[in-house]
Amino acid sequence: MNADYMTIEQYVECKSKLIGKIATYDILIESMEKAMLEATVSGHLNQWELDDGQMKVRSMYRSPAQLNTAIRGLESLRQMYINRYNGRVTRLVGGSL
Numbered sequence: 001m002n003a004d005y006m007t008i009e010q011y012v013e014c015k016s017k018l019i020g021k022i023a024t025y026d027i028l029i030e031s032m033e034k035a036m037l038e039a040t041v042s043g044h045l046n047q048w049e050l051d052d053g054q055m056k057v058r059s060m061y062r063s064p065a066q067l068n069t070a071i072r073g074l075e076s077l078r079q080m081y082i083n084r085y086n087g088r089v090t091r092l093v094g095g096s097l
Contacts, residue, residue, distance in 0.1 A: 005056045005058040006056065007057070007059070008028065008057055011024065011028070011050075011055055012024055014055070018084055021081050022082055025074055025077060028050065028057075028074055029071060031048070032048060032070060032071045032074070033071065036064060036067055036071065039064040039067065040064060045063065045064055045067060048060075048067065
């Protein structure tokens with residue numbers, strides 16, 4: 001990796017507020033979906049890059065399936081942060097014994 005580029009983890013960690021992390025995941029997912037579309041058309045994918053004007057992110061993927069797995073993971077993390085922001089939790093209540 002080049003020193004000018006950062007990892008996805010570093011890119012997300014630089015955001016301190018929950019709403020900032022949610023927006024960051026939106027940017028990452030949208031960019032990866034575009035890369036997935038290009039990989040579907042061309043049949044191959046070597047690397048994925050994102051330049052948001054402030055930071056550059058680069059990651060290597062072996063196949064479109066691996067990129068798809070990464071997108072699903074980011075969507076899961078995004079939903080977790082949305083739930084934290086909205087205050088949604090799961091409450092388990094025991095039944096009568």
